[in-house]
Amino acid sequence: MRILVISLFFVLVGCASYPLKNGFSPNDLERNEITNPYFSDTTKDYIYKTQVSAFDKNFGGILAIKKLGEEHHRLVFTTEMGNTIFDFTFKENEFIVNKILKELDRKILVNILKRDFLAMITQKAKIQKTYKKESKTLENGLILSKTHLFLTENGQLLKIIRIGNGREKVVITFDQISQNVANNILIAHKSIKLRIHLKAI
Amino acid sequence: MTVHGYAQSEMSATEAESLRSKVQIAATNTQTISSDFTQYKHIDFLSNDIESKGTLTFEAPDKVKWEYSTPFSYSVIFKNKTLYINDEGNKNSMDLGSNKTFKQLNELITSSIRGDMFDAQRFTISYFTKDDRSVVHFLPKDEQFSEFIQVFHLTFNTKGEVEEVKMIEPSGDYTQIVFSNRILNQPLSDADFSH
Numbered sequence: 001m002r003i004l005v006i007s008l009f010f011v012l013v014g015c016a017s018y019p020l021k022n023g024f025s026p027n028d029l030e031r032n033e034i035t036n037p038y039f040s041d042t043t044k045d046y047i048y049k050t051q052v053s054a055f056d057k058n059f060g061g062i063l064a065i066k067k068l069g070e071e072h073h074r075l076v077f078t079t080e081m082g083n084t085i086f087d088f089t090f091k092e093n094e095f096i097v098n099k100i101l102k103e104l105d106r107k108i109l110v111n112i113l114k115r116d117f118l119a120m121i122t123q124k125a126k127i128q129k130t131y132k133k134e135s136k137t138l139e140n141g142l143i144l145s146k147t148h149l150f151l152t153e154n155g156q157l158l159k160i161i162r163i164g165n166g167r168e169k170v171v172i173t174f175d176q177i178s179q180n181v182a183n184n185i186l187i188a189h190k191s192i193k194l195r196i197h198l199k200a201i
Numbered sequence: 202m203t204v205h206g207y208a209q210s211e212m213s214a215t216e217a218e219s220l221r222s223k224v225q226i227a228a229t230n231t232q233t234i235s236s237d238f239t240q241y242k243h244i245d246f247l248s249n250d251i252e253s254k255g256t257l258t259f260e261a262p263d264k265v266k267w268e269y270s271t272p273f274s275y276s277v278i279f280k281n282k283t284l285y286i287n288d289e290g291n292k293n294s295m296d297l298g299s300n301k302t303f304k305q306l307n308e309l310i311t312s313s314i315r316g317d318m319f320d321a322q323r324f325t326i327s328y329f330t331k332d333d334r335s336v337v338h339f340l341p342k343d344e345q346f347s348e349f350i351q352v353f354h355l356t357f358n359t360k361g362e363v364e365e366v367k368m369i370e371p372s373g374d375y376t377q378i379v380f381s382n383r384i385l386n387q388p389l390s391d392a393d394f395s396h
Contacts, residue, residue, distance in 0.1 A: 045247045049273040051288060060275065060288040066246050074246050080253070080275045080288075081267070082242040082368065082376030083349055099372065102348075201251075201272040 018149060018163050019138045024131035032127060034139050034150045036157055037180040039121040042067045048185070048198035050077065055193050061085055063198060065121065073121050090118055116187050116196065119143050119160050120172050125150070164191075176200075209336055212328035220328060220335050221319055223361035234259040236383040240269075244374050257380065263311050264394050278394055285396040292396060309339065309353060309366075324353075333359055347371070 019026075039046055046065040051058065064076045072091045078084050087098040095114050097105075104110075125141035125148065132138075139150045143162075151159040156177060162170040168190045174182035187196040212220065235258050242251040255269035255276075268276040278285040286292070312320070319326055324339040339353040348371065356365035362383065369375040 043248065045249055045251075047247075047251055049289075051291065058288070058291050060286075060291070062242070062251060064244055064247055064251065066248075068246060076244055076374075078242065078244075080269060080273075080277075082240065082251075084370055084372070084374065087372070199273075 018161070018166055018168070019129075019131035019140075021166070022133070022138075024133040024136070024138050027130045027132040027137075029127060029130050030137075033124050034127055034141060034152075034157070036121070036123050036125075036150075036160070038157070038174060038177075038182045038185075039065055039067055039073060040123050041180065042069070044181075046181070047201055049201045050199075051197045053193070053195045053197075062201075067121075067123075071123070075117055075121070086113070088114070088117065090121065112189075112194070115144060115146070115162075116170060116172070119148055119162060119170070120185065120187065209329040209331035212330055212335070216330070217328040220337070220357065220361070224357060227361035230386075232261050232386050233389045234383060234385060235387055235389070236380045238267075239379050239381070241377045241379075242374075243377065245372070250377075258389065258393050259311065260389050260394070265311060266394050278396060280394050287396060309355070331356070334364065 044067075048063045048065075049060070050063045051060045060080065062078050062080060062082075064078070066074050068074055069091075072089075074087075074089050076084060076087045084099055086100040086104060089096040089098055095118070097110060100110065122143055125143060127139045127141050127150075129140040130137060131140075135153050137152045139152070141148055141150060147163045149159075149161040149163060150157060151161065158174055160172040161168055170190065171186075171188050173186045173188070175185070176183035181200060183200040185198040187194075187198075189195065235256065238255055238257050240253045240255075242253075244251070253269050253273070254271045255267060258264075258266040258268070264278075264280045266276060266278045274287075274289050276287045319337075323342055325342065326340075327338045329336045329338070335357040337355050337357070339355070341347045341350060341353075350368045351371045352369050354365075354367040354369070355363055356367075358364045364380055366378045367375055
């Protein structure tokens with residue numbers, strides 16, 4: 001009986017939503033949408049020295065991001081010497097691959113990059129649920145029909161967490177924030193060996 | 202960045218031949234080069250070019266080190282037909298996809314220094330003068346390579362030394378590398394090309 005209770009406890013905890021598992025409690029919605037301010041200024045060039053570790057291989061380059069209009073961003077990744085590796089456009093619900101090296105032109109990889117970067121740059125997301133833990137707030141929204149949790153503290157967006165089956169799939173951490181620029185960003189995948197580290201230059 | 206709007210005119214066959222031999226003589230007399238460089242990456246939709254600076258070290262026949270110091274620390278060394286990368290302390294990391302581009306660029310730079318860059322089998326070459334400088338356009342004939350770089354523009358000073366390299370991508374975006382403070386034939390050691 002005791003084993004059954006313990007098992008049941010783990011099953012229930014396992015099924016509990018990510019916020020509850022992490023000590024957050026449901027709260028009334030305080031707003032309808034969340035704003036990610038880090039790629040929101042059309043007058044700014046967002047330039048990052050980037051290091052990618054993918055399946056024990058490391059490579060680097062320069063990531064240039066520009067907001068070109070409402071729900072319209074362009075994102076280019078080049079080598080340090082300037083040769084373009086990929087060039088994407090995100091415009092409303094459209095995603096355009098302007099260019100990608102033949103070696104990287106794999107549907108699976110392009111989809112990962114699309115999801116990661118779209119989650120990172122999406123400026124506004126509708127909120128469905130809100131959770132609180134002390135000064136921290138988790139807000140639940142959808143990007144490309146996947147659940148994303150936006151962690152804020154004192155109004156500052158610190159993390160975007162993509163959730164699958166109640167677990168972290170991808171965690172985007174914004175750090176060294178100054179004047180609406182996140183100078184340090186880490187995109188860490190939890191189910192595959194992929195990390196993308198961006199440092200503003 | 203200032204872009205000079207001076208017109209350039211095409212060289213005559215004699216002028217082109219004269220440039221080729223001038224570069225050849227400069228190349229024969231060059232064993233080592235140490236030079237600063239400033240790189241401007243122009244991407245059409247950005248408000249400003251991405252600027253980076255560093256040093257280039259070359260030793261004949263084919264050792265080259267590009268070392269970026271600002272705004273990031275990164276070096277790439279070509280020696281013994283191998284590419285060594287030091288990306289802010291991460292050594293030997295794989296350089297994705299750009300090996301071929303790097304190799305060809307490196308070959309172009311080293312060839313230009315050696316004076317045998319004017320390879321009509323690999324490039325369609327055209328010669329221009331611009332003020333007192335010579336500008337040579339190299340269109341790669343290799344289709345795969347021209348997907349990365351549509352054309353290289355190399356600018357030579359009156360002494361036949363490379364002052365500037367511009368790599369233009371098919372989209373029109375380009376990388377411009379401008380050399381300065383060039384020191385010729387200063388003895389170099391293995392340490393200058395250490396990884």
